[in-house]
Amino acid sequence: MIRYECDRCGESLGANDARRFIVKFEIFAAAGHVELSDDARDDPQSxxxxxxxxxxxxxxxxxxxxxxxxxxxxxxxxxxxKLIAHPLG
Ligand SMILES: [Zn+2]
Incomplete structure (x- = not known):
């Protein structure tokens, strides 16, 4: 039987345990397009x-x-x- 433990507190959890939840985080750059300087517009290859x-x-x-x-x-x-109440700690 596959056993899991809470990655936050270490509590033992079963694979189909109703007390087991999966948390996913994604962190990615928020920046959109790049603003080119006048020099870059004049010489884009450089x-x-x-x-x-x-x-x-x-x-x-x-x-x-x-x-x-x-x-x-x-x-x-x-x-x-606890994570829902304070997602960023
Ligand atoms: Zn826990």
């Missing part, structure tokens, strides 16, 4: 080259953290209630 150099040198994990991350947690009923 601006694109600079962006490509930055991407090539960047840490892939850090880039992912800055654009999109998702998390999934199992929680018990008591912790579900």
């Amino acid at each position: 601006e694109l080259d600079a962006v490509m150099r930055q991407l090539a040198e960047a840490d892939p994990d850090e880039m992912e953290d800055q654009t999109y991350r998702s998390f999934r947690f199992d929680v018990c009923d008591d912790c579900r209630k």
